[in-house]
Amino acid sequence: MAAPVALTLGEPAGVGPELAAKAWARLEGRVPFFVIGDPGHLAGHGVPIRKIAKPSETGHALHAGLPVLSHPFPAPAVPGRPAPENAQAVISAIARAVDLTMRGEAGAMTTGPIHKKALIDGAGFAYPGHTEYLAHLAGVDRVVMMLAGPGLRVVPTTIHIALKEVPGTLTRSLLSDTIRITDAALRRDFGIESPRIAVSGLNPHAGEGGAMGREEIETISPVIEALRAEGLALTGPHSADTMFHAAARARYDAAICMYHDQALIPIKTLAFDEGVNVTLGLPFVRTSPDHGTAFDIAGTGRADPSSLIAALELAAEMAAMRNVAARG
Structure with missing residues (x-):
């Protein structure tokens, strides 16, 4: 058997424990x-x-x-x-999973949802979230x-910042790194030999030739042209309002977007219960369900394990692909 996936429950007062139990029952050992x-x-x-002991x-x-x-x-x-006294244990469970994964055990x-305020209040957690930690x-x-969900993978270049901060944060360096990391992950972790990546614009109609903003001209297009010259299969900048219908999605393996909602609205519309959060660029595979702690339904038995199941399945698939790539 391949090395198993380590699942952390995240905040135990949320739906993590219920989802773990339901995922085990539905997966039936798969x-x-x-x-x-x-x-x-x-x-x-x-x-x-x-x-288990190990x-x-x-x-x-x-x-x-x-x-x-x-x-x-x-x-x-x-x-x-x-409970504030549980905060440090939530954090140390994540660290333990990282250690076991980096050692190959x-x-x-796959990480269950955490509650950042509880970690800050209870343990002085110094990171914006799971990913940064x-x-x-x-x-x-x-x-x-x-x-990632059925039929669509999206990557926001800027993430949890105010919309007014996006133009200043969106640099050529940030966009270039985001595209490079995505391309490498599609090859290594998803088994796509020649990834096709579509890049959105920032402004309506991708700036319409500068009439609605110059970020496409001064930042996005130069990055696309430079990376194309290196052999990456990139298209864009595209108007974001025409990137996500079925025919458009068939033309790329991942879409690079400029800000959080530009990426997350289409994926959550198309695959709300099956979307998976994947962290690219780590030396190990990490996925998580695309939802929060859901305190409002915790303990009611109503939590849907679909996203956690998809996250576990994708983690196992990506790990298998990474192993194949490592063997050459």
Whole structure:
């Protein structure tokens, strides 16, 4: 069996424990994965729990129950009410998953949703989110967020910043790095030999020749031309309002967008329950479901595991592709 996927539950007062249990039940062993978490947080979700001492025991335990590598938390998980004393354990579980994945004991990692305010209040968490913390642990300066779903992969070049800050943040260097990292990941992790990448404009109608802004002329087009000269298969800058209909999507393997909503509105419209957040540029595979802690429905039994299942499946597929690429 290939090395299993390590799943962290994220904030245990959210829907993470329920989703992990439902994912195990629905996957029926198709994806080998184990949970790093407190077994007590998983009790009461209708599936048997099988404690493991190390990731290599996952295969033996998987068909008998949900494999759990015990990571004790100081407080119980009360649905909808994050406990400040659990914050450090949430953070250390993520670090443990990174360590196991970088050492090859886990083939990839999938992360459940965290609650950033709870981590800041309870443990002084110094990072904007999961992605930045993972980059720190991996010693990587720049990573890229991809959202992947059936028939569409999108990458926002700028992410969690105010819209008014986008033009100043969007530099040639940032855009070039984003495209390069995306191209490399499509080859290595998705098995696409010659990736086709479509690049959006920033302004309506891609600036309409400068009439609606000059970012396309001064920043985006020069980057596209330079990278084309290196052999990358790029098109654009495209008007974003014509990039996401079915015929347009068939012409590229990933779309590079200029800001958060430009990328996330189409993916969440087309694949709201199946979208997966993928961090590109790390020395290991990391995916996560494309939703938050959902405190409002935690403990009700209504959480939909579709996105987590898609994240686990994609993590396993990407890890397998990466292994093939590593063998040459």
